Amino acid sequence: MMAVAGCCLLTANALSAEPFPAKPIRLVVPFGAGGITDNIARLVGQEWSGALGQTVLIENRPGAGGLIAAQAAAKAAPDGYTVFMGTVGTQIVNPLIYPAGKLPYSPDSQFTPLGMVSKSPFMLAVAASVPARDLNEFLAYARSHPDRLDYGSAGSASAPHMSMELFKLLSGTKINHVPYKSGAEAVNAAIGGHVAAVIDAVPVVMPQVKAGKLRALAIANGTRSSAAPTVPTSQEAGLPSFETSSWNALYVPAGTPPAVVDRLATTLRTTLARPGLRSRLAAQGSEALAGTQQEYAATMAAEKKKWAAVVEAAKIKAE
Template sequence: MSFRSRLRAFLPSACLGLATLLAASAPASAETYPDKPIRLIVPFGAGGITDVAGRLIAQYLGEELKQQIIIENRPGAGGSIAAQVLTQSKPDGYTLLLGTVGTQVVNKMLYAKLSYDPAALTPVSLLSNSPFVLAIHGVDGVHDLKGLAAYAKAHPNQLNAGSAGNGSSPHLGLELFKLITGTQITHIPFKSGIEAVNAAVGGQVQVVIDALPVIQPQDKAGRLKMLALAAPKRSAIAPDLATSVDEGMPDFQVGSWNALIAPPGMPQAQVEILNQALERAMAQPKLVARLAEMGIEPLPTGLAAYQAHVKAETDKWYKVIQAAGTRLD
């Protein structure tokens, strides 16, 4: 057989072998996704309300996807560090971010130069929200939000309020309360929400805003007095606690909400797989019950609900940040 004949005989099998090799090394398609563990980046340290919610939801989402979801905590700069890591990751669905109001909405208002573009990230869905509660210590005669507003007006800048730090959700919640009520309260930033709550317990500050599970034990022990939940409906773990709507301040709503976010350029097919699995996971009665035990409420899944929520949050916090003049650079 001539060389040319042997070459013609060899080429079909060689091409088939090359095609098989390329198929084996190609990224997983939507039909096989996910076929390995997924990394979920959490923009805060372990143990906080954001981390706890993320880990719990990740457990149930992983069961629906039949893959392990590994939590990676990347705290710092209001979530900017975690968001930057996501931006630099491959858009293959194996690196995701537990988005927050910081990463998705307010960081772009607080920093002149941001290490990532929130608009370039690929949103998947909302996940959950943990409404905040406003509490006081050592403010005699105050029993509700209107009473606190009246006291603050009569004593401008004499009340100190602690938060988890400049630009944090509790800080912005305080600024929202001040804007709505026309009051002057001095903000004292701490390194974490726990430090701010401890400062309130110790009398260093008189006002504090944070997640209900963080403050409720101090209220039960008589060390703080909860005034109201900054939410439209009451919490199952504190049914007797009035809401801001109950007290005639419907615009005073703030909490720690989360969303599932993918890298820029994530294929829509993978986004849809995540959304379908997430919808099934968030409908699990055991997950809903466990979230409720911690004062966390599930949010509507899907892209439309996410977009509407982010638009409303953007409009609200832009006004608050402009009025307060808050900047982080």
């Protein structure tokens, strides 16, 4: 009996000492396949697989502004084999727009951050029918037509919706919101002249600008985008405080062993520093962010402050 018990103990110890990772890792993405968040997850996941020595499997769980995916990831086993790609919506906006106690997960207490992944600065563009050649002309036009212009977004409380409300707050303009089911639908609405303006990540908007169907006014960032080098930044265009983007960060469920967290975070930073991956991200208008935990914390604090002001001013609530 003692020999059997000793054998079992040795087996358990051997299993507990098994190097991590010993099997594929699931990367949960809160949006469907083909979107910018999914594209970034697949680019990073492919490179990260090599650094980890295991396959990173993408699992798309769209719906409810990222709530479905976030809730599932938060409740997953804290063993390092489930990683969640959080966004400004899942980590910052949802807690601001849901009544206290109604959000079925907690970004702060149920997740441990591995680090930032990337950001994709937003581009503001207008329909070809809008008589504005640059941002200053659009501001003058919007101010002279209060509540008479519309803009399209990827849906209520989406990053484009929040971003345009930030634009309105900073510029003192009154432009009406028209929500659509996706960023692509909002862009098509602007192309068709159903809305005057649209804002979204560069990869979503730039193809239609190149085709001459939309007119780009500014990149909402401090530096120009390599994917749209001729489009001025918001600072160059005359609205320096207007900076907004779609960003991603990776998380594991709270309670994941520190050694596992360290392994994942270290290999993530190594992966994001690779020139090949950074070039592929830049080609689609995204920037790799291989920051430290301190930089992550500073980014989150600034994002919470910025978007809390927007939610309050625009009276945005979960629908």
